[in-house]
Amino acid sequence: MRREASPRPVVPRALQFGDEASRQDAAHLGMWIFLATEVLLFSVLFTAYALYRMTYPAVFQQAPAHMDVFLGTLNTFVLVVSSIVVALAVDAIRSGRDFVAAAFLSLASVLGIVFLSIKAAEYAKHVRDGALPGAWYAYEAFSAPGANLYFTLYWVMTGVHAVHVLVGVGVLVTLLMRTLAGEFGARFHTPMELGGMYWHLVDVVWLFLWPLLYLT
Template structure:
């Protein structure tokens, strides 16, 4: 069974759905439901960071002053641009522009990879500077106990975000390779739209993480 998108791209409809619109909404609803649970997870980390800032502002300032602001700011710009290229992939897929869709997906994956590489460099630098309390090595701010909590929170939050981003890049590369096949957009265009929600979610979370960890209290 097949149906047609409003902008003219044919879409294969699985038998349990009445039409393409219902199938699209079901896929997006499923992704939104999962993203809400992920948002609750990050919200708990943001709440802990807020409590630490309120109760121990000086300790948080000490910890934040050791973070690499320029890397955090650069990665923020990288993810914002990646959201634009992901939006380009979605729009191109709606129009049936297969080659442009694939190129935009590759560009998005490349930007995501750049983010990961910068973050790995930052983590390496943090370890070299003894800003990893969870390792069996001296901690630079050992004289200030509350800073240990904030620094560990930094590692957990950025590590969790990095895991989501790595997963996203992997899935995106698989989708990009699949999208090169003839007729892919006519059968599975909805997959690109649903994945776009996930990618924009990763971007949104980092836009909150950046000021929460790198800016406020600096």
């Protein structure tokens, strides 16, 4: 008589790392690896900026005079405040104050949208002036050789960053909805910590873009 093979035991999802602490450590490690790839992406852009700045030093020194320093600085303030608010949200959820955390996430999401709105207004001004990337460059007030390269880098670097901000706002809104649904609390809040890590990276990258493109 042929014996039937006994069914394999069913392993619950996300239990391959053992206890909860091990799973949280694995999640944080995965996020750090992801953030490292993001740093590599922006490092390529910063390297390109450095190379072209060495090739056209005079042009890259004159270019910030044609930028809206006020809007760039205002956006820096908005993003720094939003990063602080996200940190407060994580601290609140760790202590079990879920409604306070939700309020902070709401404020951080609004600040992210404010940042994108200010950036859109700045982009619109550049379009009106003809300060466009590549072959579309037609900014008569700054027509020195290499000026189009500066604005091409400006559009690419700030554009890639803006996409990251947009994704970050989506992450914050998702975390907000899950917090209001009662999914996070003092015992489980790893996704909020990971989302906060991503948002802080977005903030740090802008703190490098702001002086490079607006001040130096």
